[in-house]
Amino acid sequence: MPPARSRPTSLYAALAAAALTVTASAVALTVATPPVAAAACNGYVALTYDDGPNTGTTNSLLNALRQAGARATFFNMGQRVQQNAALVRAQQQAGHWIGNHSWSHPHMTQLSTAQMTSEISQTQQAIQQATGTAPKLFRPPYGETNATLRSVQAQFGLTEVLWSVDSQDWNGASTAQIVQAANSLTDGGVILMHDGYQSTINAVSQIVTNLANRNLCPGMISPTTGRAVAPDGTNPPTNPPTNPPTNPPTNPPTNPPTNPPTNPPTQGPGGCSATVSLNSWNGGFVATVRVTAGSSGTNGWSVGMTLPSGATVTNAWNANRSGSSGAVTFTNVSYNGRIAAGQSTEFGFQGTGSGTGMSPTCTAS
Template sequence: MSRRRGLLSRPLTSALTAVALAATGTLALHAAPARAASCYGYVGLTFDDGPSGNTTALLNALGQNGLRATMFNEGRYAAAYPAQVRAEVAAGMWVGDHSYTHPHLTRLGQAQIDSEISRTQQAIAAAGGGTPRLFRPPYGETNATLKAVEAKYGLREIIWDVDSQDWNGASTDAIVAAAGRLTNGQIILMHDWPANTVAAVPRIAQQLASRGLCAGMISPQTGRAVAPA
């Protein structure tokens, strides 16, 4: 499952830019032109690697299309851009833990894994994102040592059923097509930073609505997408 999605080549956006974007962005959570009239099932939309200078655009797209999602934030970015974490919560999103520096956790010892998770829990809480109950391991890599640390912090490990490949330069059409494979309870992997992902959001919303599917929350009990509480 090892894969790279361009994080190391992506420079950190300045905190001033991120705050300015958060201040000028207009969230439209109540506008839902593509919402299904009836929800016959729920899917989990997830976005890894935020928050970033692209978060405001992503939140706007989600809000304008009546979608909620789980944002798996990296601790280092939550600490750098706390206003963006607060914006995620204000927009109705759920915030999960995605480690502090996005390492290959299965190559680390238990103490290092613990540090990656605990620092992220603290950074997200300090930024106003609450205490995460969901954890997405970088690269989808897991083992017994990692699972033991997750259990220590009461975290449910969340992988995915569908990989949008947006981290690998997938086109907007390809991202929309990937979302079209989702069925009730399933979860799709997307990312906070690709422009093509933001562009795909309106079409994903329309497609889900046409199939009677709604964007749901991921249950900490089952790890599946369910109706929002």
């Protein structure tokens, strides 16, 4: 267990509630005491909420978390993100983390590889369009996963996140039962809850209070380990797993469909290089492109490539795209243009036809 340290300053400390009472003769100012007293953080847990955003409950849940001084991870559905982009931005602006929970909440393991890819890629795009940032975490609906799904997740740079505690709110658990379930959380643990139940919203304050009484603090989920860590990501648990993600299944695929780059890196005139890896199936492919900065680093980059005859790009993530067939150009988005010398970033795109033989050329600025 990491050494005790002062509880990190809450995002909401500067927003401590102030109530103004206006009367005919005077204005009285009352500053509310933060609901959870400062405590030593001897460990971190992740509060997670699935299936949002929802017009009827998301704002209430955000208010409850704000009042408790807690941050959480929201695993959002792509369809609902598209319909309620303002609520996703509200989650982000309140300091919470946002993960991918598929587009339509299907049984992912019953889908084809192409269908899995579509569920994930559409949600990545919807969340990026709403917030400016693509998720790094993916929670499969129903917790159902397999080797094929994990390989598709890897194409998008996603870490699979399941849970160590199930609140059973989806199964009709009462507020008291949800609070009791949270009491079994330990350092690094993740609790499954949902955006959509009043009983879950009502449990927030008591969950956070009980955690503080045990010197546990709400934290973020590490995209490296899939476990809860400090909100700044700098304090991993004492014994992080050696084979993330930490949740079952415990047998990762030994031969994922992502192939090592078959084309050598090409050095562009601006000082960067690019390699491409393919995950192909009959009639389509997903390409992952790694952009590596040269000795002077980059402030921006552009990758051009010529698609094979008959191939068409249908969507892209972590990059802007110009063109869909023949000569196609990808340029950085706002958050991944600056790359330190020798460091890398990745973007991807999905296409129809065959992607075999593509050779990217990178230009940096």
